[in-house]
Amino acid sequence: xxxxxxxxxxxxxxxxxxxxxxxxxxxxxxxxxxxxxxxxxxxxxxxxxxxxxxxxxxxxxxxxxxxxxxxxxxxxxxxxxxxxxxxxxxxxxxxxxxxxxxxxxxxxxxxxxxxxxxxxxxxxxxxxxxxxxxxxxxxxxxxxxxxxxxxxxxxxxxxxxxxxxxxxxxxxxxxxxxxxxxxxxxxxxxxxxxxxxxxxxxxxxxxxxxxxxxxxxxxxxxxxxxxxxxxxxxxxxxxxxxxxxxxxxxxxxxxxxxxxxxxxxxxxxxxxxxxxxxxxxxxxxxxxxxxxxxxxxxxxxxxxxxxxxxxxxxxxxxxxxxxxxxxxxxxxxxxxxxxxxxxxxxxxxxxxxxxxxxxxxxxxxxxxxxxxxxxxxxxxxxxxxxxxxxxxxxxxxxxxxxxxxxxxxxxxxxxxxxxxxxxxxxxxxxxxxxxxxxxxxxxxxxxxxxxxxxxxxxxxxxxxxxxxxxxxxxxxxxxxxxxxxxxxxxxxxxxxxxxxxxxxxxxxxxxxxxxxxxxxxxxxxxxxxxxxxxxxxxxxxxxxxxxxxxxxxxxxxxxxxxxxxxxxxxxxxxxxx
Amino acid sequence: xxxxxxxxxxxxxxxxxxxxxxxxxxxxxxxxxxxxxxxxxxxxxxxxxxxxxxxxxxxxxxxxxxxxxxxxxxxxxxxxxxxxxxxxxxxxxxxxxxxxxxxxxxxxxxxxxxxxxxxxxxxxxxxxxxxxxxxxxxxxxxxxxxxxxxxxxxxxxxxxxxxxxxxxxxxxxxxxxxxxxxxxxxxxxxxxxxxxxxxxxxxxxxxxxxxxxxxxxxxxxxxxxxxxxxxxxxxxxxxxxxxxxxxxxxxxxxxxxxxxxxxxxxxxxxxxxxxxxxxxxxxxxxxxxxxxxxxxxxxxxxxxxxxxxxxxxxxxxxxxxxxxxxxxxxxxxxxxxxxxxxxxxxxxxxxxxxxxxxxxxx
Numbered sequence: 061x062x063x064x065x066x067x068x069x070x071x072x073x074x075x076x077x078x079x080x081x082x083x084x085x086x087x088x089x090x091x092x093x094x095x096x097x098x099x100x101x102x103x104x105x106x107x108x109x110x111x112x113x114x115x116x117x118x119x120x121x122x123x124x125x126x127x128x129x130x131x132x133x134x135x136x137x138x139x140x141x142x143x144x145x146x147x148x149x150x151x152x153x154x155x156x157x158x159x160x161x162x163x164x165x166x167x168x169x170x171x172x173x174x175x176x177x178x179x180x181x182x183x184x185x186x187x188x189x190x191x192x193x194x195x196x197x198x199x200x201x202x203x204x205x206x207x208x209x210x211x212x213x214x215x216x217x218x219x220x221x222x223x224x225x226x227x228x229x230x231x232x233x234x235x236x237x238x239x240x241x242x243x244x245x246x247x248x249x250x251x252x253x254x255x256x257x258x259x260x261x262x263x264x265x266x267x268x269x270x271x272x273x274x275x276x277x278x279x280x281x282x283x284x285x286x287x288x289x290x291x292x293x294x295x296x297x298x299x300x301x302x303x304x305x306x307x308x309x310x311x312x313x314x315x316x317x318x319x320x321x322x323x324x325x326x327x328x329x330x331x332x333x334x335x336x337x338x339x340x341x342x343x344x345x346x347x348x349x350x351x352x353x354x355x356x357x358x359x360x361x362x363x364x365x366x367x368x369x370x371x372x373x374x375x376x377x378x379x380x381x382x383x384x385x386x387x388x389x390x391x392x393x394x395x396x397x398x399x400x401x402x403x404x405x406x407x408x409x410x411x412x413x414x415x416x417x418x419x420x421x422x423x424x425x426x427x428x429x430x431x432x433x434x435x436x437x438x439x440x441x442x443x444x445x446x447x448x449x450x451x452x453x454x455x456x457x458x459x460x461x462x463x464x465x466x467x468x469x470x471x472x473x474x475x476x477x478x479x480x481x482x483x484x485x486x487x488x489x490x491x492x493x494x495x496x497x498x499x500x501x502x503x504x505x506x507x508x509x510x511x512x513x514x515x516x517x518x519x520x521x522x523x524x525x526x527x528x529x530x531x532x533x534x535x536x537x538x539x540x541x542x543x544x545x546x547x548x549x550x551x552x553x554x555x556x557x558x559x560x561x562x563x564x565x566x567x568x569x570x571x572x573x574x575x576x577x578x579x580x581x582x583x584x585x586x587x588x589x590x591x592x593x594x595x596x597x598x599x600x601x602x603x604x605x606x607x608x609x610x611x612x613x614x615x616x617x618x619x620x621x622x623x624x625x626x627x628x629x630x631x632x633x634x635x636x637x
Numbered sequence: 638x639x640x641x642x643x644x645x646x647x648x649x650x651x652x653x654x655x656x657x658x659x660x661x662x663x664x665x666x667x668x669x670x671x672x673x674x675x676x677x678x679x680x681x682x683x684x685x686x687x688x689x690x691x692x693x694x695x696x697x698x699x700x701x702x703x704x705x706x707x708x709x710x711x712x713x714x715x716x717x718x719x720x721x722x723x724x725x726x727x728x729x730x731x732x733x734x735x736x737x738x739x740x741x742x743x744x745x746x747x748x749x750x751x752x753x754x755x756x757x758x759x760x761x762x763x764x765x766x767x768x769x770x771x772x773x774x775x776x777x778x779x780x781x782x783x784x785x786x787x788x789x790x791x792x793x794x795x796x797x798x799x800x801x802x803x804x805x806x807x808x809x810x811x812x813x814x815x816x817x818x819x820x821x822x823x824x825x826x827x828x829x830x831x832x833x834x835x836x837x838x839x840x841x842x843x844x845x846x847x848x849x850x851x852x853x854x855x856x857x858x859x860x861x862x863x864x865x866x867x868x869x870x871x872x873x874x875x876x877x878x879x880x881x882x883x884x885x886x887x888x889x890x891x892x893x894x895x896x897x898x899x900x901x902x903x904x905x906x907x908x909x910x911x912x913x914x915x916x917x918x919x920x921x922x923x924x925x926x927x928x929x930x931x932x933x934x935x936x937x938x939x940x941x942x943x944x945x946x947x948x949x950x951x952x953x954x955x956x957x958x959x960x961x962x963x964x965x966x967x968x969x970x971x972x973x974x975x976x977x978x979x980x981x982x983x984x985x986x987x988x989x990x991x992x993x994x995x996x997x998x999x
Contacts, residue, residue, distance in 0.1 A: 229959035251760075251963060305750065305760065305786075353723045360940070370945055370956045371760075371784045377946065378748045378785070387723040389944045 114140035115596045117603035123631050125151035132432055132629025135606055140595030144581040146550075146565075152454040153574035154627075155461075158551050158560040159419035161568070161577075164504065164531050164540040165622035167547035168564055170591035171600040178604070178612045184528035187588065189547035190564060192217045192508035194588040195529065204526065206545055208508070211586045217508035218496065221517035224542055226525045228360050230367065233521050237262060237489055242519040243512050244490040244497060247362055250308035256489045263492050265499035269310050269485035270319050270417035271365035272425065274478040275356075275376065278405045280439035283354075288346040290476035293410070295332045295339035296383040297376055303482050306372050310485025316469055318425040319483045324452070324461050325422050328469030331480045336383035343384050351385025355409030358391070359398040362523040363537065364486030364503065365414030373412055376481070396527055399535060400617050405436030414484070416537055417502045420558035422465055423453050424626075430472060433624025438477035445471045450628070456574065494518070498556040503537050504544050509555055532605050533615025535622055546588070550579050550598065564593060607631040689992040696988020702981030703801075710797035714739030717746060717795055719860060719947050741791035745948045749776075750786040760784055761957070761964035781966045784957055789967060793974050795948040800978055803864055804930035810868025811929075812922050815875025816911075822876065823883030824906050834880070837873035845870040846932060853936060859943040863936045867929050878921055882914035889913075916993045924986030927979040934975050950975050 116139040123131040136149040154160070170188055177183035187195045192214065193206035204224040208217035225242060227233050230249030234256065236242045248256055248264065256264045275293060277284040284290055299313035318325030343351065358366075358373045366372060373390050380386040388410060393401065401407050418424050429437060430445045431453075445468055452464030488505065490497035493513035498505065512518035524538040531543035550565035562568075568579035585593035604612040605623040609632040613620065624630050690696045715727035715735045728744035729735055731752045749755040755776045764781045765771035780789035822833040840848070852866035886892065887910055895905050934951030936942050945952050950971040957967040 231959035231961075231963060235962065249959075301750070368784065374785045374946060375748060375750075378746075387725075389723040390946055391943075392940050392945060 112143045112594070113596075114142055115599045116140065117599050117607070118631075122149065128432070128629070129633070129635075131631045132633040133606060133624065133627045133631060134629075135627055135631070138599045138602055138606075140599050141578070143594045144583055146579045146581065146595045146598045148577040148579070150575045150577070152450070153456065154453060155456050155574065156419070156421040156423045156453065157570070157574070157577055158568060159421050159424070159558075160626045162549050162551035162553055162560040162563070163418050163622065163626065164544050164547065164549065165534070165605075165626075166549045166602060167531060167543060168549060168593065168597050168601045169547070170587045170589075170593075171597050172591060173587065173589065174600055174604065174612055178530075178614050181614065181616070183530045184616055187529045187546050188590065189543075190585050190587055190593060191544070191546045191548050192506075193222050193545045195546060196221075198529075201525065204542060209588055211588075213582060213585045215508070218511040219507070219516065219518040222507050222545060223517055223519045224526070225519060225521040226523060226538070227521060228362055228523055230362060233523075234489075236521055237491070240491070242521040243494050243515070244488060244510075244518070244520045246488050246503075246520075246522040247364060247367065247486050248308075248489050250306070250367060253308055253487070261492050262489055263497065264489045265487050265497060266310055267364065267485065267487045267499040267503070268319075268321055268501045269312060269364075269483040270321060270420070270501050271363070271414055271484045271486070272314055272317055272319065273365040273372075273412070273414040273481040273484060274314075274317070275481060276402060276407075276411045276413055276438060276478045277409075278407065278436070278439040279475075279477055280405070281408055283346070283348065283352060284439075286346045287476060288342040289348065290479070291332065292339040292343040292346070292384060293380070293386075294476050294479035295335045295342070297379050297479055297481060298334050299481055300334065302372060302375055306368055306375065307482060307484055308367060308486065310487075312483050312485075314480040314483050317429070317472060317480060318422050318469075319417070322417065322420050322422055322425065324465040325425065326469075327462050328466040329473055331473060339383055343386075348384075348386075351381075351387065353387045353389070355391040355407075356380075356388040356412060357393055357398060357401070357407050357409060358412035359393055359395040361395045361536075361538070363414060363484070364416055365482065365484040366412065367484060367486070369412070372481075376412070395524060395536070396617075400619060403435060403437060403535075403619055403621055405439055414481075417558075418504075418540075419502060419553065419560070422461075423449070426465070426468055426472075427453060427628065428622075428625035430468070430477070431625070431628060433627065433629040435621070435624065442471065442475050442477070445475065453628075500553070500556060501558055502553065504541060504553060506555060507545060528616045530615060532601070532623070533617060533620050535619075550581075564598075608634060686993065690988055693988035693991045695984045696992060699981050699983070699985030699988055702977060703985060706797050706801050706978060706981060709740060709794055710801055712738045712740045713794045713798055714741040714791075717744075717798075717948070719944055724944060724946055741788070741794045743788040743791045745787065745791040745795040746946050748786045749782065749788065755786075758782060758786055760786065761960055761967055763964065763966055780970050781964070783953070783967050784960070789970060792948040792953060793950070793970055796950040796953065796971060796974055797978075799860070799947065799949045800930055800934065800975070803860070803933045804926035804978070804982065807864045807867040807929040807933065808871060808922050808925045810865060811871030811925065812875050812918060814868070815872040816879045816918065818872065819876040819879025819881075820883055820906055820911060820914075823880035824887055824902070824910065830880070833876070837876050840870065841873045843870075846935060849932060849936060850939070850941060853941045858941045860933075860937075860947065860949070863933055863942045866936070867932045870932075871925060871929065874921065874925065875918065878917050879914055882917060883910055886910050886913050920986060920990040920993055923982060923989050927982035927986065930978050930982065931975065 116137060118137065122136045125131065125136055134150050134152055134154055136151050139147045141147050167189065173188040177186060185198065192209060192212045194209040196205040196207045198204045206222040208220050230247060230252060233245040234248050234252040237245045253264055256262045277290060279285060303311050303313050315330040316326045320326040356373055356377050358369050360369055362369065377388040377390060380388050402411050402413050415425060427449050428434060430441060431449045432441055432446045434441050448464050448468035448471060452461050452468060455461050455464060488499045495511040496509045507518055507520060510518060522538050522541065526539040526542035527534055527536055528539060529543065531540055534540060548563045550563060550568060551560045552563035554561050564582055564585060565579040566582050568577050570577050581593060581595060604610045605620050607613060608630050717726045724746060726744060726746055731747060743749065749758055758776050761784055762778065762782045764779055765775050765777050766779050767773055767777050778788050778790065780793060783789050818833050822830040848870045849866040852869055853863045856862040892905060892909050895909050937949045937951030938955040940955060942949065942952065945956060953971040954968055961968045
């Protein structure tokens with residue numbers, strides 16, 4: 061099961077030999093947690109297995125915490141203490157650790173499966189998860205079929221089969237639901253919600269507006285290098301008008317990057333008011349009295365933050381033309397290419413992108429976009445924002461977090477690496493006879509808790525086709541939702557809520573200063589194809605994302621956007637450009 | 638002096654059509670009296686051809702439709718063009734008369750939301766014509782508005798400026814390059830003929846629309862590149878037609894005579910062979926323009942022609958295709974414009990074929 065070097069193999073052999081000796085002596089001491097927190101945890105007994113070789117990553121020493129060129133993340137080491145106990149050593153306290161570790165990109169995979177299927181990327185089209193559904197077939201471009209996993213450790217899926225379909229047209233999705241060809245749809249259009257609510261055989265579930273649309277720009281590329289130009293863009297977009305005319309109920313114009321329903325999201329100064337005259341003056345001051353030409357890139361994929369991409373892009377371009385004389389040519393890009401271009405900072409003009417909450421913590425919004433691991437989304441991270449976010453993310457005190465996020469929000473407003481637009485409300489809709497349907501506030505609906513009336517297949521239609529089945533290297537919500545049906549992380553989010561609750565771990569408990577988290581794994585958890593869950597699977601699944609030099613750091617595009625976004629960076633981070 | 642028209646008229650009739658083989662035929666009439674011959678207008682290739690075309694009802698209808706579209710395009714209003722610097726729109730600010738004749742009542746790229754006199758305008762608002770009973774309080778838009786509160790009639794009218802010339806340009810490219818390849822291959826023959834025709838066979842082996850998509854994406858997603866792509870995939874058709882004509886014409890006596898008189902190969906090709914190969918080219922070209930308009934609209938529909946703000950019919954349909962049942966006017970009206978254009982070219986092409994092909998002369 062090991063993935064690592066000869067040195068780690070020797071270490072593992074030594075540990076195994078010790079385990080044999082200890083096992084022969086029948087001493088329970090070898091499995092006793094060493095820290096008070098660990099001993100206090102509601103741990104699952106961790107019986108020693110004679111053949112088990114517990115791993116650690118890095119194998120022989122902690123990763124440095126004081127040299128960002130070697131380790132920019134908050135992780136110091138991931139250790140398999142025994143077959144069913146994992147310890148995460150952190151460089152700094154992380155109050156949102158459980159929420160982060162519960163996220164779909166941190167799903168646990170079998171080590172042998174990773175080794176066999178990552179290098180050739182066959183992992184992108186095949187799965188070996190632990191979730192309630194297992195992949196039956198994926199007819200690319202048309203549908204994805206799943207069937208209930210008989211060996212699932214938890215409650216069996218209430219509907220034996222699950223089918224994913226997709227359409228980027230809100231009206232098409234609504235028509236499919238009304239016609240009865242699907243059981244549930246995501247993001248009905250603003251015009252269709254009334255139709256659904258007035259239909260006695262259908263029901264609409266409102267999703268809180270936990271998403272943000274912004275107009276991004278690379279601050280290292282002209283003319284966005286000039287802060288006045290960026291401010292002018294921010295002040296020239298009529299956010300309220302966009303919300304009034306293109307967004308469904310529950311949406312609002314964005315005053316802060318983080319929606320206000322998330323604690324610490326809306327502290328500090330509000331965003332710039334819509335002020336075309338002031339915007340024009342700033343642009344003139346920057347040397348562009350008559351505007352300039354640029355592009356506004358976007359993708360056709362409908363999201364809660366972007367319910368009608370072409371229409372909203374057109375409206376924003378019209379605002380820029382009318383208020384600033386900027387001619388923004390609309391550049392519709394393929395979804396996967398667009399995300400990659402935006403992430404690596406290769407878009408020269410403006411781009412329209414957004415973010416939906418993965419977990420309800422301000423770090424999920426701010427750290428991912430502006431933290432030390434945010435990469436080149438906006439060209440570069442700003443030091444003062446990074447510092448404030450680091451303080452906020454490592455503090456357990458509400459007062460300290462409020463102060464830190466006030467500083468961060470004010471710095472974001474001052475630097476204007478993007479122009480805020482809206483928090484998009486959304487929802488999903490189901491046939492009325494689907495029992496247990498709900499809309500997750502973070503868009504991660506789990507269908508195994510739903511019963512599709514008397515039918516044996518629940519058909520779900522979402523906005524777009526999943527990009528792959530390896531979600532460690534995906535950031536697209538439609539892809540993550542498909543993964544969530546088949547894969548599990550140590551923790552998950554409660555049904556219909558945002559609280560992190562145990563999944564593959566029975567519990568994860570921190571030490572006193574929140575720098576060591578010890579997780580006890582559920583025993584007897586089987587992977588769909590082969591393998592049984594153990595602590596090395598956890599180490600390997602996360603280590604390959606953490607370390608850019610790990611031989612299995614391959615993924616789909618190789619960007620692995622989420623890990624640095626969640627945990628501040630990488631081991632062996634790529635050199636700053 | 639009096640014998641000259643007689644000679645000209647006699648020659649035209651005797652050839653079965655001025656311009657040589659394959660040319661339009663003006664069948665020799667009954668034996669003319671000397672008076673009638675003296676008063677008859679001299680025969681002319683182009684006049685005879687036009688008269689022959691106008692006798693075809695389908696050509697008349699096609700010409701009428703296309704003339705209508707050309708007039709609509711010319712009188713649409715101030716210039717709105719795409720350049721390397723983006724969309725350049727010559728319309729003045731909202732509420733200012735652009736001057737001159739302009740069929741489009743509004744700037745086709747301007748969202749009317751919030752403009753004076755447009756209060757209460759809704760997304761995808763249906764057509765509103767006050768004379769037909771639409772409430773006076775509601776802003777008048779005879780085709781309704783699209784999803785960005787833009788006047789649909791103005792956009793459809795401006796679409797004429799994009800789509801009609803697009804077909805001409807794409808087929809112009811195909812005819813120009815196809816004619817050169819076909820003429821060279823047919824006249825020179827040998828290994829060059831073989832090579833060029835095999836290349837044409839390879840091009841023909843690809844599904845044309847798919848090839849057009851590939852070329853457009855490879856060159857860059859702009860309308861100009863889409864035109865070039867549609868032109869490139871059309872080349873083999875014209876190359877083969879011209880080659881076949883050249884192969885047949887180069888053996889004629891008048892070509893041999895030219896050669897005997899010492900005319901160069903290029904001169905023979907340009908002055909003797911090509912003019913006599915034009916008829917099938919014109920017929921196929923006219924029919925091909927309709928197909929090209931459709932292909933360009935298809936490329937715009939799938940979003941490979943660049944800026945979606947440009948009022949192009951295929952792109953307009955693509956952006957609102959989901960509204961077919963909720964707001965059918967935004968989908969059907971640009972669709973009708975495409976249909977009308979393609980129909981116009983096809984009817985004209987059919988008429989030209991009937992008029993110019995001697996085998997179909999009745």
